[in-house]
Amino acid sequence: MTEHHRELAGTRVLFVLWDGGGNVGTSLLFVRDLVARGAAVTVLGNPSVEQRAAAAGAAFRPFRHSPLHDPRTPGGDLLRIQEATSPSEAARLIRDRVMFGPASPMCQDVTEAAREAGTHVVVADYVLPGALVAAEHLGLPRIVFMNAVYPLSVGESPHEAMRNGPFVPLFERMIKEALPDLNEVRARWGLAPLDATREQYTRADRCMVATHPVADPAADSVPGRVRYVGPGFAPPERRPGRAGQPGQADAPRRVLVSLSTTRHSAQPGLVRSLLEAADEVDAEFHFLGGIVPDERLPPRVRASGYLPLGELLPRTDVLVTLGGHGTFVRGLAFGVPMLLAPFEQDAFNNARRAQHLGVGRQTRLDAPADALARELRLLLADDAYRLAAGEIQDRIRREHRPAAAASVIAELVG
Structure with missing residues (x-):
């Protein structure tokens, strides 16, 4: 048994997962790895991911209070991103329908699941800030799981950030507008208000960025609590010419x-x-x-x-x-x-x-x-x-x- 097998043996991890399509496969690669290293992982998520979570070796608990979502069916698609006509409109839909609109019922789901599983650490998809609020409420270590490049600015000017693409400026603008809603949820769960929405992420104990550092121009400038953990699969041998x-x-x-x-x-x-x-x-x-x-x-x-x-x-x-x-x-x-x-x-x-x-x-x-x-x-x-x-x-x-x-x-x- 390796060092990390010994260190994770008996560790109970609650992995809170949103079914956004392509992110599920990557997230479950990490779940599978943690299970193989001795952790007892419970996936809390949309019912649409249950079979894949079980195949990864995790226990599964569906959301019971949060709105249900299944991107594979038109009737079950809560997000309906196809309604967006621009990147900014897509950001608004994600903010209102996924991130902050259902944040309070998400807190309820995570609180109940963590208590039932005797959770030691919560890993939450970064589009689920309600899960981070719940972990903070419970006093549990919390890890933000980011299945993309690091979405917060790291000291560069807005012009410099935009030069790499609109993701970081749009994400920060999107979550900034959600501060009143976030603080209302925090107050409901006995937590002090924040001065800025980004603090919900920066106050987390760790942030896992599930990509290669070479893919993210900010990789050399992120805070020390941010760790690039790769996309969850071993790179293949180089293809011969x-x-x-x-x-x-x-x-x-x-x-x-x-x-x-x-x-x-x-x-x-x-x-x-x-x-x-x-x-x-x-x-x-x-x-x-x-x-x-x-x-x-x-x-x-x-x-x-x-x-x-x-x-x-x-x-x-x-x-x-x-x-x-x-x-x-x-x-x-x-x-x-x-x-x-x-x-x-x-x-x-x-x-x-x-x-x-x-x-x-x-x-x-x-x-x-x-x-x-x-x-x-x-x-x-x-x-x-x-x-x-x-x-x-x-x-x-x-x-x-x-x-x-x-x-x-x-x-x-x-």
């Missing part, structure tokens, strides 16, 4: 299209344009996730339901994505050049980071087929993108720390 693959020099190029697990209004148009672009690009295309209409596909195009990205990326030359964090970090870890068409806040940051690192290019959601074809041909033909992606993959593999999350919890309960 085509010249080093016997019999592969003339193999067809492959473009993998993996868009959002959450539908929105712009996605069908992007899919149509990509299907048209496939006729103009010398490559095989694979559309993942059931996003292609049920109709006759063009030559060299295939479509499927959801398949693990890790099985497809080793054979992928270009990844097309909306820039969601889970897909973005997998593209980095597998050394695959990317074409990003961002829609939501952190996706714009990821797209700019990909460009800064030289591993990808950014396009618009409404880009026409000929523009998409030009971008894809460039990414396929220019070896600079492949070489830069390989260098980032090497760095990620060197910096990988498999026990990073376990170490954070061991620090608090040891």
